[in-house]
Amino acid sequence: MPEISSFLNFHTIVSSFYKSQKQSGPLLVHCRSGAGASAVFIFLDILRTQAHAENQIDIHRCITTMRSMRSRMVCSMEYYIYAHDLLLASLICGNTCIDAPSYPHRIKKLSEVDSRTHATGYNTEYITLDQISNSPQDYPHTLAQENPTMNRKIEFLPIDSRCVSLSHGEYINATFVNGYERENAFIIAESPLINTVGRFWQLIFEHRCRAVITLCDLTQDQQEVGAKYWMESGEPVTYRDLTVQLSNIIHPEHGAYTIHTFMLTSARIKVIHTFSLFNYRLIKFW
DSSP: OOOOHHHHHHHHHHHHHHHHOSSSOOOOOOOOSSSHHHHHHHHHHHHHHHHHHHHHHHHHHHHHHHHHHTTTTOOOOHHHHHHHHHHHHHHHOOOOOOOOHHHHHHHHHHHHBTTTTTBBBHHHHHHHHHHHSOGGGGOOOOOOOOGGOSSSSSSOOOGGBBBOOGGOOOOSEEEEEEEETTOOEEEEEEEOGGHHHHHHHHHHHHHTTEEEOOOOOOOEEEEEEOOOSSSEEEEEOEEEEEEEEEEEOOOOOTTEEEEEEEEEEEEETTEEEHHHHHHHHOOOOO
16 A cells, blocks of 8 residues: 555645646546445545535545445455554545645754643654554554564564565564655664574575664663674674675764675685675764
8 A cells, every 4th residue: 555645645636637627527536346436535535524514524425425335435344444544644644745845944843842741743643653653553463473582672563564574584673664756765674683693694695784773782771782893903704604804994084873794605605795884883872
């Protein structure tokens, strides 16, 4: 299913365009079956309009009326749940898309304290996001739960459908995240544990990561929050059939980071992979 805010923004753009046309025939909407995504679009349009006009919505009547005109509209439970999620986000958040030039003004408004709630716009929006976001319990975490010693905290487990795979079915606490221009543009992971350092290097090699960004210190409040998986010397280190060797370190004169360049060599498939590790020295509140 499309990402919620993206689909809502798409509907807003189409609706605005359609209303701007002085003489318009019916809006033609189609999908593979004419009863799935297209039905959700019409469902959203009808109930957004009803909410604005009457300050109430009637989901049951909307769908039964649509089905009286074309059978099996909103044709699966998956579409039905998605339609509800869209409507909820629309009613709570409205149109969340803003023009880039308007963003400074938006930030100013978010910083203001509401005289009634004594909360800033940031507080209100963050609470709203929690209200419309699915609970972690709504997603299966079977792979993570089957590997309890491979996770730092049980609050942050990858969901099965987004979990990054390793060869031989091995698990690591890492998740694919879509970027703006392409799917699976990022891998987000927890810092390695002592017992997952080898798998972390395996992750980098198998998915051909060209850059790795480290955004945590090794300790926080005198507790370990990450194993130091990288090395500072050129002595090679081997993890099973993968050999890791530092080839260069750069300390930018005015940068709050260092750049380590490594070579990963697989004895099994005779492949060398080179990547750069950007290690950012975090400010205290991170």
